[in-house]
Structures are given as C-alpha cells and as structure tokens.
Amino acid sequence: MKKILGLISLVLISFILQSTVLHFVRFFGVTVNLVLVVLIVVSLQTDEITGAGLGFFVGLLSDVFYAQFWGVNTLLFFSIGYLAGKISDDVYKFDYFTNLYFVLFGTLFYHLLFYFIHYFLKIGSEAILITGIPILTEIALNLIILYPIFRLEKSIFRKLKIN
DSSP states (O other): OHHHHHHHHHHHHHHHHHHTTGGGOOBTTBOOOHHHHHHHHHHHHSOHHHHHHHHHHHHHHHHHHTOSSTTHHHHHHHHHHHHHHHHGGGSOTTOHHHHHHHHHHHHHHHHHHHHHHHHHTTSSGGGGGGOHHHHHHHHHHHHHHHHHHHHHHHHHHHHHTOO
C-alpha cells in the first residue's frame, strides 16, 4: 500500500508541477512533458500493471483538465505506461541510457499516436505538418529533464523499498 500511494503521489506531484510551474517555462513555445518522463521512468522500474494504472490515472487527469476530447490522453498514457512496464523485464531498467531511449521513443510514440488519432477524428489534423520542430524541441527538453528525474526517482524508490 505504501508503494502504491508513493507512486501515485509522485505522478500527482509531477502533474501539479507541470500544470503550474512548468506551464510558464517555455522554450521556443514548448514546455517539458514532465508527466510523460516520470511515467516512463516509473513504469520501467515497476511492472506493466503499475505502469498502466499510473498511465490511466495521469491520462484521466490530463483529459479532465486540458483535453478538448476525452479519452485520447488516457489511452496514450495508459499505452505508454503499459508498454514501458511490459518491456521492463527484458531490459536493464536501472541504466540511464535505457531510460533515455525510452523517453525518446515514448515522446515520439505519444505525438505520433496523438496526431494519428486526431487525424481519424478529423480534429485539426493538418497541424502535424507544422509541428515537427516543436516535437523535436519537446524531445530535447524531455531528455534534458530526464537526468534529475532519474536520480530523484532512484532515491525515492530506495526510500520506499520498491526495488
């Protein structure tokens, strides 16, 4: 129970930070996706059920507070949390570079599926043509923020005795 509450509070704190403080910190009009980075790192260090549950939780929060159409963020974060948790048994998950690759591909996966879903729902699908540079900027920001998040989560996981 302590583990679940600790992970939920970690993801909730990252959501609150992204929604308040980091919302005003922009580089070239793009902000870091802290929730996605935290979700991937936590999912890699736990399992697919925990990753999917946390992804569903944070996706639902994102949909409630920000989304024009419900369910898109929930589906995306759920999928990313599940996939990262599922693959975590087959990779060395405590390595920084493993997390770096997962954050890189997780951010790409998020944006490609986001625009794919919006294309088929006929919701501003032409925006994919002009968002290449912002997606690359967000990937760079997510990779920059990964190192402190990775170090912080390792110490939190040691204190909570998760691994």
